[in-house]
Amino acid sequence: MNILYLLIPIGLIILGAAIWLFIWAVRSGQYEDLEGPAHRILMDDDDPMIPENAAKKAREKKQQE
Template sequence: MSILYLLIPLSLILLGLAVWAFFWAVRNDQFEDLEGPAHRILFDDDDNDLPPEARPERRDSGAPPRDDHDKDA
């Protein structure tokens, strides 16, 4: 029975942390775009495989995006 004196305050502290984390996420727009990642997975963007420094170079050079999956075997 004496363990309840420890577990009840501990559970209230954890609940408070969870509520704080939820409101922090809402305030920092973590839930702003819920459908974007679900649609983004449908497109084959090989530019995402490049390091961020090389992306503008490819875009400015006019080279078509790589497509390694459509090569004839």
């Protein structure tokens, strides 16, 4: 069982990373709005992702500038 002396400290490091990650998420405001993202994901804005449309959009943008 000597391997535990190594594995448990590794677990501890991962724990520290998890807490740091969570605190970072809270600080950057990811927990401010818990309802919005659930809806946002359903709005698939994939039109501009389709290569044809993306090219068209880029052209339009160039014209505007």
